[in-house]
Amino acid sequence: MKTMTCKQLGGVCDKEFNANSFEEIAEMSKKHGMEMFQAKDKDHLKAMDDMQQLMKSPETMKEWFENKKREFNALSD
Numbered sequence: 077m078k079t080m081t082c083k084q085l086g087g088v089c090d091k092e093f094n095a096n097s098f099e100e101i102a103e104m105s106k107k108h109g110m111e112m113f114q115a116k117d118k119d120h121l122k123a124m125d126d127m128q129q130l131m132k133s134p135e136t137m138k139e140w141f142e143n144k145k146r147e148f149n150a151l152s153d
Contacts, residue, residue: 078151082108085144086127088119098148 077096082089085105093108095101112120131137 078148078153080105080148080151084147086123086140087112088123098145101148102144 077094078101079092079094080101081087081093082091082105085093085101087105087109091108093101093104095104109120109124113124130140
């Protein structure tokens with residue numbers, strides 16, 4: 077089981093996500109983001125806007141995703 081925070085995944089808070097795979101942790105982060113969107117959390121909304129800008133370039137988004145996956149894989153259990 078590995079742990080990453082919202083900040084490590086492009087967010088703004090210290091909420092921790094624990095998972096066995098990067099795909100699981102990405103899904104948890106996505107769910108958290110949806111909750112923060114619904115709560116209209118200003119800081120998270122800004123981070124989501126930044127992520128949307130990143131997503132405009134599929135190549136840049138792929139590179140970001142791969143870097144986060146490598147970061148996850150490098151973590152100790």
